[in-house]
Amino acid sequence: MPMLMLKDLPRYECLLEGARQNPDLDPSACEAFLTLLRTGDEVFGVVERRLSEHNLSQGRFSVLMLLWKVCARAPESGCATPARPPTPAELAEAAGVTRATMTGLVDTLERDGLVRREPDPNDRRMMWVQLTPKGEALIKEMLPLHFRMMACLMQPLSETERKTMVKLLNKVLEQASGQRAPAQPN
Amino acid sequence: MPMLMLKDLPRYECLLEGARQNPDLDPSACEAFLTLLRTGDEVFGVVERRLSEHNLSQGRFSVLMLLWKVCARAPESGCATPARPPTPAELAEAAGVTRATMTGLVDTLERDGLVRREPDPNDRRMMWVQLTPKGEALIKEMLPLHFRMMACLMQPLSETERKTMVKLLNKVLEQASGQRAPAQPN
DNA sequence: CAATTGTAGTTAGCCACCTGACTATAAGCC
DNA sequence: GGCTTATAGTCAGGTGGCTAACTACAATTG
Structure with missing residues (x-):
């Protein structure tokens, strides 16, 4: 909370x-x-x-998810397979936190043996972040529980109501995103 | 965020x-x-x-709101007027944080001169927390801005859509609250 | 090629959340 | 009246957010 x-x-x-x-x-x-x-x-x-x-938090879980999606990407899923493991900066971008925050998250995940850092051999500024077997086992164990929890929380809503809620929330989301960055001239 | x-x-x-x-x-x-x-x-x-x-956060703002509601309570508003200013424990309960967290919030608010602590003369375990004039001025200045921001964020939704969204969200809220405390035997 | 500019990761320091333990005090109960 | 129990506030220590500054390296550009 x-x-x-x-x-x-x-x-x-x-x-x-x-x-x-x-x-x-x-x-x-x-x-x-x-x-x-x-x-x-x-x-x-x-x-x-x-x-x-399971000794996780939203933040830690999100990082594990992002790493797992990469290594579990099936060829038929249609998503592009990246050539290399993600860097902390990419994870931060995908998760919507700063690089500094991601450093801390990867620190504790590495301390707990769920994740491994490895230097990029081609660019010595960068690191690669990968799941360890332990981390992969944990995320595989957690995912079904997580999905069931989502289903349980949304169980009071019918399919139609879910669609309606998503539609309304997206209107608010768009408005809020616009508030944040009123113009992206690029 | x-x-x-x-x-x-x-x-x-x-x-x-x-x-x-x-x-x-x-x-x-x-x-x-x-x-x-x-x-x-x-x-x-x-x-x-x-x-x-304005040098505020959600947490700080919520505390100011809670304190302001108390001292600004008009007699005709129909809400019961409390006999004394709220204690940190009451603020924590109303805001949904722990007492320890409220100690920290009141610390920084007091440091910034927005809030004042005063011992309860009848129960030496307790403190009273009150707005200072500076704090009251700030919340009075902020409230209209805050209300306009809410209106702006919800502006893409019609009145009907707002009602619908509230109804659907309340179903989820109830389900989630039940998840947290499956039974309150009392 | 050297200097500037930009990028990746980390560090330091702040805030707000938590749990768990501690102190002081009040209240209830032999 | 004197235990026990409960309550209020705080403190210690941990996490996860942030910004700002720093280091190391890469890329661009004169």
Whole structure:
């Protein structure tokens, strides 16, 4: 549960009351906003708790996933097979964290024997990161559990409702991404 | 951006491909799950970035909000007015963090002169936490900006879509809360 | 070829989250 | 009244985010 989020969402009447005092408060927007963050936080918490039983966190798990996808890439999957293992910078980019953060993640994963660093023979600035057998065994063990957890969490929604939620969330996602970088002139 | 979340969500075809190899993978559940976390992360990031321009974070802002709600509670708002300022433990409970975390938050807020600690005269274990005038001024300045940001983020959704999203998210929220504490016998 | 510029990885230092242990105090119960 | 138990706040130590600065190396360019 990484972010501090109000545990009890305000009742809608309180939002309406607040809107009467503050013209900037849009009750339905506020409700949607708070519910989104609250739900994301709660779901994230469930995931973290499950992962922590296997000594993992979201971050560590994501790195293992990224590494596993590379080495497990079947030829028929249609995805391009990279010529070499990924570098910390590539992992950071894919995971959406800074290179400094990735250094720390790979440090602890390496300390726990799940991952191995190896210098790139062609560019001495770079490192390659690879799963160890132990890391591969762990991710293979975890994946089915992780998938079942996703299914369990989304079980109250019908197929149609899932599609609807994804559609609505994507609208918000796009808006939020635009907020972050209003223009990418390149 | 507190949580590490894959930046590029997998395409749906890849999920279908994965499901063929792993019977536990439910493609629509997986898509909904990833989109939910990704969107929550992105929205959270927008908020953090805005708040950081005023030297705040989600956590610091939430504490100020909680303190402000107490002292700004108008009699006609219908909410019960507490007899005294909140304690760190109450703030932690309301914000959904541990008491230890709240100690740290109040530490930095007090260091920055936004908040004041005062011993409870009736129970020497407890402290009262209150906004300073500086803290109150800051939250009053921030709130309209914060409300406008919520409205902006939710602007792509119609009123109906917001209601729908809240309804669907609440189903997931309830499921996730149940996951966390399967039974509360009390 | 030498100097500049850019890139990869790390380090240091900050913040906010956690757990677990500790201290002081209050409350309940012989 | 004196144990025991419970509660409030804090501290210690760990993790995972961040930025900014540094080192080593590669690439570009005059």
